[in-house]
Amino acid sequence: MSKPTVAVVFGGRSSEHGVSCVTAGGVLGAIDRERWDVVAVGITREGRWTPASTDPADWRIVDGAMPTVAASDEVVVPPFEAGSRLWRVAGPDGLRELGEIDVVFPLLHGPWGEDGTIQGALELADVRYVGSGVLASAMGMDKQYMKTAFREAGLPVARDVVVSPHRGIEDQRLEIEALGLPVFVKPARAGSSMGISKVSSWSALEAAVADAQKHDPKVLIEAAVVGREVETAVLATAGGLLTSPAGEIITGGDHEFYDFEAKYLDEAAVTLLCPTTLEGAVAATVADYAKRAFRAVGAESLARVDVFVKPDGGVVVNEINTMPGFTPTSMYPRMAAAAGITYPELIETLLAVALDRPVGLR
Ligand SMILES: Nc1ncnc2c1ncn2[C@@H]1O[C@H](COP(=O)(O)OP(=O)(O)OP(=O)(O)O)[C@@H](O)[C@H]1O
Ligand SMILES: [Mg+2]
Numbered sequence: 001m002s003k004p005t006v007a008v009v010f011g012g013r014s015s016e017h018g019v020s021c022v023t024a025g026g027v028l029g030a031i032d033r034e035r036w037d038v039v040a041v042g043i044t045r046e047g048r049w050t051p052a053s054t055d056p057a058d059w060r061i062v063d064g065a066m067p068t069v070a071a072s073d074e075v076v077v078p079p080f081e082a083g084s085r086l087w088r089v090a091g092p093d094g095l096r097e098l099g100e101i102d103v104v105f106p107l108l109h110g111p112w113g114e115d116g117t118i119q120g121a122l123e124l125a126d127v128r129y130v131g132s133g134v135l136a137s138a139m140g141m142d143k144q145y146m147k148t149a150f151r152e153a154g155l156p157v158a159r160d161v162v163v164s165p166h167r168g169i170e171d172q173r174l175e176i177e178a179l180g181l182p183v184f185v186k187p188a189r190a191g192s193s194m195g196i197s198k199v200s201s202w203s204a205l206e207a208a209v210a211d212a213q214k215h216d217p218k219v220l221i222e223a224a225v226v227g228r229e230v231e232t233a234v235l236a237t238a239g240g241l242l243t244s245p246a247g248e249i250i251t252g253g254d255h256e257f258y259d260f261e262a263k264y265l266d267e268a269a270v271t272l273l274c275p276t277t278l279e280g281a282v283a284a285t286v287a288d289y290a291k292r293a294f295r296a297v298g299a300e301s302l303a304r305v306d307v308f309v310k311p312d313g314g315v316v317v318n319e320i321n322t323m324p325g326f327t328p329t330s331m332y333p334r335m336a337a338a339a340g341i342t343y344p345e346l347i348e349t350l351l352a353v354a355l356d357r358p359v360g361l362r
Contacts, residue, residue, distance in 0.1 A: 003034075003035060003036055003037045004035075004036060004037070004102040004103060004355055005036070005037040005038070005039060005099055005100060005101055005102050005103075006031065006036045006037070006038055006039070006101075006102065006103050006104070006105055006351055007039045007040075007041055007087065007101045007103075007104045007105070008024055008027055008028060008031075008038060008039070008040050008041070008054075008105045008107060009041045009043065009049075009104055009105065009106045009107065009108065009118070010023060010024035010040075010041075010042060010043070010052075010069075010106075010107040010108065011024075011042045011043040011044060011045070011052075011068070011069035011108075012043040012045075012047075012108045012109075012110075012112055012113050013043070013045060013046070013047045013111070013112045014108070014109055014110030014111050014112060014113060014114075014191065015110065015191070015192055015194055016108075016109040016110050016191065016192055017045050017066075017068060017069070018066025018067060018068060019066070019109065019264070019325065019327070020107055020108055020109060020113075021042070021059050021066065021067040021068060021069065022059060022060070022061060022066065022067060022327050023107045023325070023326045023327050023330075024040065024042075024052075024059050024107050025056045025057075025058070025059030025060055025067070025327075026056070026326070026327045026328040026333075026343070027105065027107060027326070027347055028040065028054055028055070028056045028059065029056035030328070030343050030344040030347050031344075031347055031351070032344065032348060035348070036351065037099070038054050039054070039087075039098060039099050039101065040052040040053060040054045041076050041087075041098075042069030042070075043069060043108070044068075044069045044070070044071055044072075045068065045069070046071075047112070048071070048072070048075060049075060049076040049077075049078070050069060050070075050071075050072040050074055050075065050076060051072070051074055051076060051089055051098065052069060073091060073092055074089050074090065074091040075089065075090045075091070076088075076089055076098060077089065077090050077095075078101075078121070078122075078125065078127070079125045079127075080121070080124045080125055081124075081125060082124070082125060082126050083125070083126050084125050084126075085100040085101055085102065085125075085127070086099075086100050087099060087100075087101050101127060102128065102355060103127075103128045103129060103130065103351060103354045103355050104122055104127055104128070104129040104130070105129070105130045105350070105351065105354075106118050106119070106122075106129055106130065106131060106323065107323070107326060108323060109191060109192075109323055109325070110141075110190070110191040110192070111141070111189065111190075111191075113323065114137060114140065114141055114191070114321070114322055114323040115137055115138055115140075115141035115142075115189065116133075116134040116135065116136075116137035116138035116141070119131070119132070119133055119134045119137050120134045126359040127359075128354050128355060128357055128359060129354055130301055130302075130350045130351065130353075130354045131300065131301045131302065131322060131323055131350075131354075132297075132298070132299045132300045132301065132303070132322040132323075133298070133300060135297075135298060136297045136298040136299045136300065136322060137322050137323075139297040139298075140297055140299065140303070140319075140320050140321060140322035141189050141191075141322075142188055142189050142218075143186060143188050143189070143220050143319065144162050144188050144218065144220060146297060146319060146320060147160065149296040149297050150293060150296055150317050152296065153292050153293070153295070153296035154292075155289055155292055155293060155296065155317045156314070156315065156316045156317065157316060157317050157318075158184075158222045158223050158224075158225050158316060158318070159179055159222070159223045160179070160220045160221060160222040160223065161175050161176050161179065161220070161221045162188070162218065162219070162220055162221075163209055163218070163219045163220075163221060164217065164218045164219075165217050165218075169205065169206065169209060176205070176221055177202065179221065179222070179223040180223060181199070181200055181201065181202070181224075182198050182199055182200040182224045183198075183199050183205075183221050183222060183223060183224060184196060184197070184198055184199075184220075184221075184222045184224055184257075185197050185198075185199055185205070185208040185209055185211075185212050185219060185220070185221050185222075186212060186219065186220045186222065187212045187213070187214075187215035187216035187218070187219055187220075188216050188218040188219060188220055189215075189216045189218070190212075190215040190216055192260055192263055192264070193257075193258060193259045193260045193262075193263060194215055194260055195211055195212040195213075195214060195215035195216070196212070196257075196259065196260075197211060197212070198224070198256050198257055205221070209221070225308040225310065225316050225318075226308075226310065226311070227308035227309050227310040227311065227314075227316065228248055228250075228276075228308065228309045229248065229249040229250075229251075229258060229306065229307075229308060229318075230246045230247070230248050230249075230276065230278070230286055230306070230307050230308070230309050231246065231247045231248070231249065231304055231305065231306045231307075231331055231335065232244055232246050232247075232286055232287060232290035232304070232305050232307070232335065233247075233302070233304055233324075233331075233332050233335035233336050233339070234290050234291060234294045234299070234302065234303050234304070234305060235301075235302050235336065235339075235341070235346070235349065235350075236300060236301050236302070236353060237349055237353065238352075238353070238356075241291050241294065241295075242339060242341075243287040243290050243291055243339075244275075244335035244336055244338055244339040245274075245275035245276075245283075245335065245338045245339060246275060246276050246278055246283060246286050246287075246335070247272060247273060247274035247275060247276055247331050247334060247335045247338070248272075248273040248274075248276035249270060249271070249272060249273075249331075250270070250271040250273065251269060251270055252269050252270070252271070253266060253268070253269030253270075254269075255269055255270075258270070272331055272334065274331065274334040274335055274337075274338055275335070275338040278309065279313065281313070282309060282313050282315065285315045286307055286309070286315055289305065289307060289315055289317055290305035290307075293305045293317055293320050294320065297320055297322075299320065299322055300357075301350055301353055301354065302322075302323075302324070302332070302350060303320050303321060303322050303324065304320070304321045304324035304325075304331065304332050304335075305317065305319075305320050305321075306318045306319050306320075306321070328343050333346060
């Protein structure tokens with residue numbers, strides 16, 4: 001009997017290229033090869049799609065160095081034609097077939113992956129894929145519109161002012177200062193805490209905004225929330241939306257917040273607690289907000305919802321990630337494990353749900 005074919009797509013142009021390759025290693029090692037034929041497509045840092053190894057051993061961290069997708073003279077050519085499932089490879093010797101792809105697992109974080117762009121390309125050919133569709137992915141990437149959707153759903157979020165090329169700091173000075181110090185300055189569409197700074201004096205605001213603008217011309221200036229950083233895994237199954245027990249991130253060392261260095265370079269300074277302990281009513285609110293945030297942006301399959309739990313027990317939603325970190329030791333799989341779902345079971349659920357989904361309007 002023929003098995004469905006899954007294309008695992010990873011690497012990519014974002015700063016999270018290496019993390020994505022490690023994730024691919026984890027996923028390639030856990031997909032049930034009795035149930036699925038597997039094809040691997042690596043995207044180089046420059047954005048070239050290439051045929052890649054399906055051997056998990058090729059995507060391990062070696063001597064502290066992250067794996068990367070190597071340059072290649074072969075290019076994977078996914079179809080753009082509606083209903084076409086045949087993927088090809090163009091190389092120096094012409095075209096060859098890569099295979100008929102039934103479902104794509106895009107293991108990509110950040111821009112050109114988690115933001116609706118690859119989802120749009122796959123929609124053109126009616127290709128099924130794991131994760132959220134175009135609009136939910138784009139909203140999950142754009143903190144301004146993500147928060148608009150959350151507010152509309154009645155979820156508490158931090159107050160903010162948006163600075164854009166059409167509306168600068170000076171146009172909104174009063175509103176900005178009304179936020180009170182400190183504030184967090186963030187690029188609207190970035191990730192991994194890139195370009196984010198905590199500003200504790202108004203004299204440092206211009207420089208912080210300029211720094212964020214290196215990542216995105218649109219920047220959010222946000223009131224700081226004092227609280228614990230708590231996360232929830234949301235998983236769509238045939239039986240409905242599941243929420244996991246909450247996990248918690250405790251950032252120590254000299255990091256004022258969960259910044260880029262703490263996330264990737266100074267892991268010793270960070271403790272991931274999973275599951276964490278929350279008072280019963282707070283745990284219920286966190287789970288409820290996670291589901292409501294998922295629905296507010298129209299997410300599908302999976303998402304990680306990050307909140308702050310204030311000392312008085314109040315919960316403020318920070319963000320939703322539609323393709324959360326997904327290595328076997330990342331928070332999302334760990335939270336799923338706390339809910340009784342193993343890493344291979346998680347992958348099987350995501351692929352099965354994606355394969356079952358009708359193509360077309362979503
Ligand atoms: N309003 C805020 N109050 C307190 N701390 C904040 C606030 N906004 C951000 N932070 C801190 O900065 C970190 C990164 O912010 P945020 O999660 O918004 O961006 P990001 O992680 O880069 O986005 P993404 O997860 O989409 O990649 C948070 O984990 C938190 O430590
Ligand atoms: Mg975050």
